[in-house]
Amino acid sequence: MSTAPSTTTDEAPQQPAAPEPASRGPWAPLRPLVLRLHFYAGVLVAPFLLVAALTGFLYAGAFQAEKIVYSHELAVPAGDTKLPISAQVAAARKAYPDGTVTAVRPSPADDATTRVLLSGVEGVDATHSFAVFVDPYTGEVRGGLEQYGSTGALPLRTWIDEFHRDLRLGENGRLYSEFAASWLWVIAGGGVVLWLSRRRALRKVRGASGRRRTLGLHGTVGVWAAIGFFFLSATGLTWSQYAGTSIDELRTSLGGATPSLSAAASGGDHAGHDAAAGDGGNGEHGVGLDKVLAAARAEGLGDPVEIVPPADAESAYVVKQVQRSWPTKQDAVAVDPATGEVTDALRFADYPVLAKLTRWGIDLHTGVLFGLVNQIALMLLALSLILLIVWGYRMWWQRGRGSAFGRPIPRGAWAQVPPYVLVPLMAVIAVLGYFVPLLGIPLAAFLVVDVVLGEIAHRRGRRASA
Numbered sequence: 046m047s048t049a050p051s052t053t054t055d056e057a058p059q060q061p062a063a064p065e066p067a068s069r070g071p072w073a074p075l076r077p078l079v080l081r082l083h084f085y086a087g088v089l090v091a092p093f094l095l096v097a098a099l100t101g102f103l104y105a106g107a108f109q110a111e112k113i114v115y116s117h118e119l120a121v122p123a124g125d126t127k128l129p130i131s132a133q134v135a136a137a138r139k140a141y142p143d144g145t146v147t148a149v150r151p152s153p154a155d156d157a158t159t160r161v162l163l164s165g166v167e168g169v170d171a172t173h174s175f176a177v178f179v180d181p182y183t184g185e186v187r188g189g190l191e192q193y194g195s196t197g198a199l200p201l202r203t204w205i206d207e208f209h210r211d212l213r214l215g216e217n218g219r220l221y222s223e224f225a226a227s228w229l230w231v232i233a234g235g236g237v238v239l240w241l242s243r244r245r246a247l248r249k250v251r252g253a254s255g256r257r258r259t260l261g262l263h264g265t266v267g268v269w270a271a272i273g274f275f276f277l278s279a280t281g282l283t284w285s286q287y288a289g290t291s292i293d294e295l296r297t298s299l300g301g302a303t304p305s306l307s308a309a310a311s312g313g314d315h316a317g318h319d320a321a322a323g324d325g326g327n328g329e330h331g332v333g334l335d336k337v338l339a340a341a342r343a344e345g346l347g348d349p350v351e352i353v354p355p356a357d358a359e360s361a362y363v364v365k366q367v368q369r370s371w372p373t374k375q376d377a378v379a380v381d382p383a384t385g386e387v388t389d390a391l392r393f394a395d396y397p398v399l400a401k402l403t404r405w406g407i408d409l410h411t412g413v414l415f416g417l418v419n420q421i422a423l424m425l426l427a428l429s430l431i432l433l434i435v436w437g438y439r440m441w442w443q444r445g446r447g448s449a450f451g452r453p454i455p456r457g458a459w460a461q462v463p464p465y466v467l468v469p470l471m472a473v474i475a476v477l478g479y480f481v482p483l484l485g486i487p488l489a490a491f492l493v494v495d496v497v498l499g500e501i502a503h504r505r506g507r508r509a510s511a
Contacts, residue, residue, distance in 0.1 A: 074461035076242055083235035085491065086228055088441065091434045093225040094232075098434070100209035102427035105412050105420045107202040115199050117187060123155040124182030130159070130334045130352070131327075136184040137161035137177040138327050144175060146328030146354060150197070150367070151338065152181040153349035161328075162192065173203070195367065196413055219286045220483065226281035227288065227484040233267070233274040240264040256443035263436040270429040277426065280410040282481065283403060291480040301399020306377045306391040310361045311384075328354040330362070331382030337362045340380045340387055347374065355382055361389075369408045370416055 112119060130151055138146070144163035152159045158178040166175040169191050176192040176199075179185070193203040204213075211218030243264070282288040296302060328334060334352060341350060341364035353363040365377035375393040380386070396404070408414040412423050462470070478485015 074463065075466065076239070078462060079235050079238055083232060083239060086232050086235070087437050089487075089491075090225065090228045090232065091437060093221055094229060094430060095434050096212070097209065097222060097225045098427045098430040100205060102424050102431070104202070104205045104209050105423040105427065107205050108412060108420055109417070111199055111202050114201055115190065118178040118190060118199075119158060120156050121158055121180045121182065121187070127152060127181040128184055130338055131329060132184060133159045133179045133181060134161050134327055134329075134334060136186055137179050140186040141166070141175070141177050141189055142326075143167060144169075145326050147174060148354075149328060149334065149352045151348070151350060151352070157181075158187055160192070160197065196369065196411070197367075216286065222281065223285040223288060224483045224487070226278050226285060227481050228487075229281075230275050230278035231484065233271045233278070236264065236267045237271050240268050256440060259436050259440050259443065263433060263440060266429055266436075267433050270426060270433075273422075273426040274430070276406075277410060280406040283407060287483065288481045295480075296399050296403065299399060301397045301403070303400040303403070304391060304396060306363060306365075306379055307389040308356070308361050308363050308379050309388070310355070310359055310381050311386070311388040328352070330355050332385040336385045337364060337380045337382070340364075340385050341378050344376075344378050344387055344390060346376055346378060349374075366393075369404070369413045371414055373404065373408070373414075375404065 130149060133151075134146060134149055138161075141163065144166040146161060147164045148162040150160040150162070159181045161177040161179060162174040163177065164174060169175045170193075173191050173193045175189055176197070177189045178187040180187060190199050191203070192199060193206070198206055207213050210222055212221055283292050293302075338350075338352060341352075346364055346366055349367050351365055351367050353365070355362060361379040361381050363377060363379055366374035368374035373393060375396075377391045378387045379389040381388050393401070393404075405414060409419060410423075412420040415422075474488065475485070478488060
């Protein structure tokens with residue numbers, strides 16, 4: 046939610062707050078602590094959140110931009126009869142003979158091209174594929190582009206995706222996005238608590254001016270967007286570098302791991318070697334692509350699908366649905382290359398609940414679950430976060446006097462929290478910090494620095510009064 050918040054003079058006393066009457070409960074001494082955490086977390090984390098929001102805004106819009114920029118490769122005039130998949134792959138290999146076929150995505154719609162994915166193509170990132178686009182009616186090759194990920198991102202969206210995820214700095218760059226996701230829910234939650242605790246008259250924007258108007262805008266927009274921020278933070282952490290590992294382990298321990306398909310061929314070594322006798326560079330093994338696709342269709346796998354050739358002589362073809370929009374289509378089957386028979390099937394309906402929720406959460410976060418509506422919602426959330434950051438820093442500026450830039454929130458609030466509240470709170474923070482290290486480590490560092498600075502200030506005060 047809010048990212049560089051501050052307070053009006055009625056919210057933050059310039060000296061540590063005096064103990065509140067017991068009748069007011071534990072919240073009275075907690076509020077200054079939440080305010081201080083919200084303020085400093087906002088000031089320090091806001092630059093990372095700003096980058097994430099800006100790149101996230103661009104990424105959400107990249108889906109539609111991709112359709113325009115690469116319309117020649119993606120779209121064809123609808124025809125009457127589509128060529129066999131094997132013929133389309135042969136046309137792609139004739140135009141691009143380098144590399145090896147690693148997957149084929151048959152045309153999913155009447156006006157869409159078929160994608161033949163190649164690996165080992167010179168000049169293509171080893172973690173990416175080279176996609177050859179084929180007119181399914183004529184066999185005309187419409188071009189080739191580098192592709193990344195299960196959603197088939199092309200160069201424009203890939204570049205923005207990588208910048209959003211890791212600033213294009215590789216694994217080390219992923220720390221920035223995990224840091225932002227780790228703190229977003231904390232800042233959002235703190236902002237909601239502070240907004241709800243304010244007197245109703247002070248929440249109004251209409252008729253207010255100056256800093257109070259900025260605060261009103263900041264709080265109102267932040268509260269409305271808070272649920273979206275909680276969601277983005279939680280789903281962003283699911284595939285982060287450190288917290289994501291903890292989440293995966295927890296999900297597995299609860300029986301919510303994503304199930305896998307057995308891709309072993311059933312015919313034994315002899316059948317496996319016979320099946321691999323085809324031209325592996327074309328993805329044709331044993332019975333071939335056309336019969337494999339027909340077997341998958343017979344099992345109910347409708348478009349869009351991806352056909353993955355056997356990895357080796359002991360493996361089967363894998364045909365899997367790749368629709369991650371609603372309704373989700375993620376069924377998969379393994380087809381023996383020697384006989385063309387289905388040897389294993391995996392249905393999305395049989396996934397554990399946690400695995401389904403993880404799939405839907407990630408797809409909603411990346412803007413594919415509900416298509417254009419999903420993407421517009423993400424852009425609005427990103428825009429809200431950008432505005433909150435701007436308003437937050439503006440409030441910090443407005444807190445200053447004269448040329449002073451942003452007076453800080455005074456320290457010492459934690460000392461006013463009753464032990465029966467502070468001890469459980471610290472225990473919860475310790476557990477969260479263990480599972481979300483890019484929240485726990487910076488928070489511990491901040492507390493250490495704050496205590497040290499407080500002690501230095503206290504000793505200077507004693508010397509001055511001596």
